[in-house]
Amino acid sequence: MDKFVIRKRSHDDEGIDHKPKRKCSETLKDENGDKEDCAISNFVVKSPAWRHLKGQNLNCDYCVFFSKSCADEIFKECEKLLTYNEGQLAKVNLFGKWHDIPRKQVAHGDEGLSYTFSNNTVPARPWTPFLKKIKDTISEVTGHEFNFVLINRYKDGKDHMGEHRDDEKDLVQGHPIASLSLGQPRDFIFKHADSRGKNAKCNIDPVKIELQHGSLLLMNHPTNTFWYHSLPQRKKLLNVRINMTFRKMVKK
DNA sequence: CGGTATAAGCACC
DNA sequence: TGGTGCTTATACC
Numbered sequence: 001m002d003k004f005v006i007r008k009r010s011h012d013d014e015g016i017d018h019k020p021k022r023k024c025s026e027t028l029k030d031e032n033g034d035k036e037d038c039a040i041s042n043f044v045v046k047s048p049a050w051r052h053l054k055g056q057n058l059n060c061d062y063c064v065f066f067s068k069s070c071a072d073e074i075f076k077e078c079e080k081l082l083t084y085n086e087g088q089l090a091k092v093n094l095f096g097k098w099h100d101i102p103r104k105q106v107a108h109g110d111e112g113l114s115y116t117f118s119n120n121t122v123p124a125r126p127w128t129p130f131l132k133k134i135k136d137t138i139s140e141v142t143g144h145e146f147n148f149v150l151i152n153r154y155k156d157g158k159d160h161m162g163e164h165r166d167d168e169k170d171l172v173q174g175h176p177i178a179s180l181s182l183g184q185p186r187d188f189i190f191k192h193a194d195s196r197g198k199n200a201k202c203n204i205d206p207v208k209i210e211l212q213h214g215s216l217l218l219m220n221h222p223t224n225t226f227w228y229h230s231l232p233q234r235k236k237l238l239n240v241r242i243n244m245t246f247r248k249m250v251k252k
Numbered sequence: 253c254g255g256t257a258t259a260a261g262c263a264c265c
Numbered sequence: 266t267g268g269t270g271c272t273t274a275t276a277c278c
Contacts, residue, residue, distance in 0.1 A: 092258090092259060092260065093258090093260085094258055094259080094260040094261085095258065095261090097260070097261085098260090099260045099261070100260095101259075101260085102260080102261090103259095105259095117258090117259060118258065118259055118260080119258095120259085152259095161259055162258090162259050162260060162261090163258095163259080164258080164259040165259090166259090228259095229259095230259085231259095
């Protein structure tokens with residue numbers, strides 16, 4: 001793998017330009033001597049070129065975060081190391097009916113945290129060295145802290161996720177969510193809450209973006225207050241996509 | 253308490 | 266194939 005340099009992104013970039021201003025030339029080190037659990041010792045993050053997604057109250061930043069070789073390796077490690085929830089933990093209740101979620105899901109995070117949506121409470125499994133390393137790298141570069149990651153695995157284009165907002169009480173209000181995409185690129189669609197359905201109050205165009213292998217999408221406040229997002233079916237796509245959304249949850 | 257929203261699928265087009 | 270509208274009984278605001 002390539003040699004990597006981690007560059008931080010300072011908070012005062014926001015709203016003006018999204019290129020990192022501070023440099024940090026240290027290479028991320030294995031703090032726990034966890035080579036056996038995590039084959040990845042370095043990550044590529046070469047001053048990512050951020051692109052700002054703008055809309056009415058839409059505030060997101062997107063970049064290709066990991067180089068292809070690094071993203072390939074992380075993807076491989078995910079497939080080797082991760083296991084996913086089953087049974088009741090893999091169901092949601094909507095409009096009075098229980099459904100198996102059309103994808104696989106698991107969460108890791110600080111002890112005691114969990115995430116509840118649609119009558120489904122996903123408890124955090126402990127951080128693994130592998131996941132902690134990814135989390136720390138993203139924190140380092142974005143300047144935001146996270147204590148929880150929700151991982152979704154879409155085995156092919158038939159797996160999907162419906163429209164929703166990440167507006168649960170479990171989430172620290174106003175804190176950004178960092179979404180790392182690995183594997184099969186997929187369309188990701190934002191729709192404004194007031195612009196949905198037959199009786200829409202206004203007509204705001206949806207914002208679509210194809211989330212690339214190794215990319216990071218930062219969903220900043222107040223995006224999730226006003227915009228729904230979804231990962232629609234794309235039936236012709238045959239390959240696996242893994243998504244990690246790093247979050248800050250309220251401690252209870 | 254009443255009002256409101258829904259991370260799902262399905263039935264159209 | 267993909268986008269839209271509808272569902273429905275809890276939950277939780």
